[in-house]
Amino acid sequence: MLTATAHERPDLHTRSGGDRITSIEAFQVTWRPGDPPGRRTAFVRVRTEGGFTGYGEASPMMGGEHSLMVVRDFAGSLVGADPFDQAVISDRLLHRYIKLGPEGAVTGALAALDIALWDLKGKILGLPVHKLLGGAWRTSLPFYASVGGNAGRSVDEVLRTVEARWKTETPAAIKIRWDGDRTRQDHDIAGDIEKARAVRRLVGDGFPLAFDANNQYSVGGAIRVGRALEDLGYLWFEEPVQHYDVRAMGEVAQRLDITVSAAEQTYTTQALVDMINAGVRMVQPDIIKMGGITGLMQCAAICFAHGVELVPHQTQPGIGHVANLHVLSTLMHNTKPAEFADPDDRMHVAFGNPPRPENGEFTVPQGPGLGLQVQDEELDRRRM
The missing domain is CATH 3.30.390.10 (Enolase-like, N-terminal domain)
Structure with missing residues (x-):
């Protein structure tokens, strides 16, 4: 110390x-x-x-x-x-x-x-953080189940994994993530499309779905996959090309009808504006990567001014997740559910009131600050 x-x-x-x-x-x-x-x-x-x-x-x-x-x-x-x-x-x-x-x-x-x-x-x-930010439009927020690791799974394994999250969590939507090798572009486009098609058959035509490519396609490959996702009724296509190739991301976004999202790996408001100016209409900055609560509120203002959807990326089930919920609760135009990527309860031991999903929603804590009851002794026992 x-x-x-x-x-x-x-x-x-x-x-x-x-x-x-x-x-x-x-x-x-x-x-x-x-x-x-x-x-x-x-x-x-x-x-x-x-x-x-x-x-x-x-x-x-x-x-x-x-x-x-x-x-x-x-x-x-x-x-x-x-x-x-x-x-x-x-x-x-x-x-x-x-x-x-x-x-x-x-x-x-x-x-x-x-x-x-x-x-x-x-x-x-x-006061809770959402009060300091101007007040909450809602204190219960729906979430989508973000299901990763699908690049290395067979079609049947993808279906079993998705179905387990779908049945146990009752999310408002599901996103399937690839998490593949970014050094191999367009590695298995036909197989990727087949997995997307199988998940659509599993959940039915009306259930909201999204597809996160994790930067694994070329522009041409992304457009091919994007067209298939449009036919399958997917809501958005996330980071189809390398995140640092802003021009390519914008080209894909402008050539597809499906909403293309990006910016989970964007760390400044200036870079966020560059992504929007390229043509991306849904952005996903992460509260623990760029600016914290202040940064995400700045992103919200930028998105409101440009008519762009803000759907923050979020993979952490503890403090980052709760901070994200406070910000989302204050947004008037909150168009998509919050991300819930990691259902593991390994962190719950450190909190007297860990965030838990219930009936497809998370409740925003109402206690002072973030509203989390942190058990310092448990953190200190586990610190490296």
Whole structure:
């Protein structure tokens, strides 16, 4: 734990009588023995002199270690800062670390800190985050089951996996994800289409379906698959080509009738605008990858101004998931269900009120801050 003194950054200590930060911890939690890095959680914990604690989460890519290292580097300089100076803190840190690249590790670190500071502000004021954001249009949100790993499965295995999620969770929609080898484009287009067709037969003509290619097609391959998905009545076609090829993503979006979505791997608002200007009409930034709650609210404003759907990407069943629900509850035009990608209950031990789906919906917590009852002793027992 870092314990730098308050006088080290007097420019941040401006709110008279404020509840200032006393420590920031960045650590990885492993939930079960042998968990690979992607199954661990990258936590940020911020404590204040008044006894409040805020919790944030960074992207778990490679265990989140890259973002946690950035948090550890700037943590000492924030001791004594006022958590209500959140925008000043975030912008200062972004531009201090900008030469590391404004995407990836830095934005993941800032997202974790941002979520923790919103959690803190809500607890200090005694209000849930959605109230601080302007209020919730709804406090129960439908979700879609995001079913991954289908590139390596046979048709029958895909059907068994999808049916298990469909029957046990009763989601409002289902998305089938490929998670294949991105170095092999157009590897099995006919097989991919057959899997999509089989899932449509399984759930029936009227059930909402989506298809996530995870960046595995060329432009021509994506258009071929997209045409098949249109015939099968799929609602959206996610990241059909490499995410960094914005021009190609826009070309596919403009040549297909099915909605093409992208931007789960977009980390700045400027890059989000580039994707929209290319022609993508549904964007999916992730709250723990770019900007946290503040960043996702900025994305919502951009989408509203451009007439584009915002359907955030979200794979974490704990803090990131709940933070995402708070933001989604405040959106007037919430056109699609929230993503529920990881039904594993491995994280539930760390929360007194873990988020659980019920009748195809998640309820937005109403307690102060994020509303999660975090069990610190359980986190500390499992930290790496």
